[in-house]
Amino acid sequence: xxxxxxxxxxxxxxxxxxxxxxxxxxxxxxxxxxxxxxxxxxxxxxxxxxxxxxxxxxxxxxxxxxxxxxxxxxxxxxxxxxxxxxxxxxxxxxxxxxxxxxxxxxxxxxxxxxxxxxxxxxxxxxxxxxxxxxxxxxxxxxxxxxxxxxxxxxxxxxxxxxxxxxxxxxxxxxxxxxxxxxxxxxxxxxxxxxxxxxxxxxxxxxxxxxxxxxxxxxxxxxxxxxxxxxxxxxxxxxxxxxxxxxxxxxxxxxxxxxxxxxxxxxxxxxxxxxxxxxxxxxxxxxxxxxxxxxxxxxxxxxxxxxxxxxxxxxxxxxxxxxxxxxxxxxxxxxxxxxxxxxxxxxxxxxxxxxxxxxxxxxxxxxxxxxxxxxxxxxxxxxxxxxxxxxxxxxxxxxxxxxxxxxxxxxxxxxxxxxxxxxxxxxxxxxxxxxxxxxxxxxxxxxxxxxxxxxxxxxxxxxxxxxxxxxxxxxxxxxxxxxxxx
Numbered sequence: 001x002x003x004x005x006x007x008x009x010x011x012x013x014x015x016x017x018x019x020x021x022x023x024x025x026x027x028x029x030x031x032x033x034x035x036x037x038x039x040x041x042x043x044x045x046x047x048x049x050x051x052x053x054x055x056x057x058x059x060x061x062x063x064x065x066x067x068x069x070x071x072x073x074x075x076x077x078x079x080x081x082x083x084x085x086x087x088x089x090x091x092x093x094x095x096x097x098x099x100x101x102x103x104x105x106x107x108x109x110x111x112x113x114x115x116x117x118x119x120x121x122x123x124x125x126x127x128x129x130x131x132x133x134x135x136x137x138x139x140x141x142x143x144x145x146x147x148x149x150x151x152x153x154x155x156x157x158x159x160x161x162x163x164x165x166x167x168x169x170x171x172x173x174x175x176x177x178x179x180x181x182x183x184x185x186x187x188x189x190x191x192x193x194x195x196x197x198x199x200x201x202x203x204x205x206x207x208x209x210x211x212x213x214x215x216x217x218x219x220x221x222x223x224x225x226x227x228x229x230x231x232x233x234x235x236x237x238x239x240x241x242x243x244x245x246x247x248x249x250x251x252x253x254x255x256x257x258x259x260x261x262x263x264x265x266x267x268x269x270x271x272x273x274x275x276x277x278x279x280x281x282x283x284x285x286x287x288x289x290x291x292x293x294x295x296x297x298x299x300x301x302x303x304x305x306x307x308x309x310x311x312x313x314x315x316x317x318x319x320x321x322x323x324x325x326x327x328x329x330x331x332x333x334x335x336x337x338x339x340x341x342x343x344x345x346x347x348x349x350x351x352x353x354x355x356x357x358x359x360x361x362x363x364x365x366x367x368x369x370x371x372x373x374x375x376x377x378x379x380x381x382x383x384x385x386x387x388x389x390x391x392x393x394x395x396x397x398x399x400x401x402x403x404x405x406x407x408x409x410x411x412x413x414x415x416x417x418x419x420x421x422x423x424x425x426x427x428x429x430x431x432x433x434x435x436x437x438x439x440x441x442x443x444x445x446x447x448x449x450x451x452x453x454x455x456x457x458x459x460x461x462x463x464x465x466x467x468x469x470x471x472x473x474x475x476x477x478x479x480x481x482x483x484x485x
Contacts, residue, residue, distance in 0.1 A: 018046070048090060062077025128230045144223055151217055151218075152215055198219075207220040226392060256331070270395070282368035307373075316394070317390075325375070326430070329466070358374070
């Protein structure tokens with residue numbers, strides 16, 4: 001694990017770095033990728049850090065994104081167990097100070113079962129930790145990743161948005177201005193704050209620019225190991241929303257706020273490294289000129305055989321784990337209506353193709369050490385830990401089982417192939433995706449992927465989301481049917 005700068009390695013060092021503090025902020029992550037936390041007195045925090053952690057109400061896994069208790073009793077938190085406490089284990093390697101909150105010390109926690117002391121099956125940080133552990137123990141490889149977020153920004157506050165009923169929201173800037181050198185000057189302090197405070201908060205940013213769409217930004221987070229990437233991704237959202245409040249701006253990571261505009265992606269870049277730090281996906285130096293002779297096709301000749309099997313594993317399992325990449329009702333509108341905006345809705349891959357679900361990035365367009373896959377399915381509303389866990393668990397499975405690519409790259413597919421069902425399509429709704437994930441023979445249920453406990457609990461939370469959606473009466477329905485029906 002890549003620790004943050006200055007994180008304490010011992011309890012005595014922890015006491016030392018908190019010498020002049022009176023309180024500490026802690027947070028864990030729920031199934032929707034929402035930070036759930038609190039302030040603790042320094043004394044309480046230190047006593048918890050010295051033991052197995054502290055009690056934290058399990059209801060954070062028993063209610064939804066708006067604190068509504070789930071429609072059905074799920075495994076971890078329910079009336080039968082009295083919404084008992086979980087164990088919040090403090091990860092000292094995540095130590096940071098929050099620069100916009102008077103530099104208060106901050107730590108992430110992993111939610112553990114109070115009886116077994118192991119991470120909950122659905123704890124987001126625990127999912128990635130298990131994926132890392134499996135890749136290291138079974139293959140000797142360490143998962144690495146990067147995340148790119150696209151997000152709309154609105155000149156609104158939580159109060160003004162609520163007063164408007166979340167309609168007629170004012171975008172930060174008008175028009176479509178991707179990579180604009182001018183638009184960033186209109187809200188320069190906010191734009192600069194996002195990158196500067198990210199550096200201070202140890203959420204390393206690789207690139208930061210405007211994207212196409214009214215008030216849209218894109219921020220690419222720097223490559224690191226998978227668990228640290230999950231932390232950085234979730235904390236960037238926290239940072240953006242916190243900095244936005246100070247500027248009376250709401251940054252939205254909703255996948256598809258507007259029907260007629262591009263959605264917001266959460267493109268996820270992945271690779272594996274061996275014990276020497278070498279990129280496992282890269283071809284050898286001798287293969288750089290003409291590519292790997294035993295490659296399945298032209299699109300994969302500049303990636304290693306292990307990379308090809310990793311890719312095959314992800315493609316095979318992708319439809320069965322889709323809710324872990326696209327977890328919301330709205331996210332599927334980005335996919336189904338997004339083909340014109342490079343939002344893929346099929347099981348496809350291709351060399352340097354932004355139309356495919358998985359884009360192969362390899363020589364000759366990049367250096368061998370930069371070889372990787374860009375998973376283009378997730379939206380910005382993903383829970384990054386579940387997304388990373390799914391990708392690496394499926395990829396590790398692909399290498400272990402030596403799964404071979406069976407389908408051609410997207411460059412060989414035609415519109416007729418899709419019309420004739422020769423292309424595997426992804427589920428079109430959250431309900432369809434969740435029911436597929438939860439079926440008895442789902443790849444997601446395999447012990448080396450997510451397992452039954454995760455699938456049953458997380459699947460139940462997604463079916464709750466579907467139920468809430470099905471009960472809702474939308475403004476579209478009222479406008480369409482009120483007068484004429």
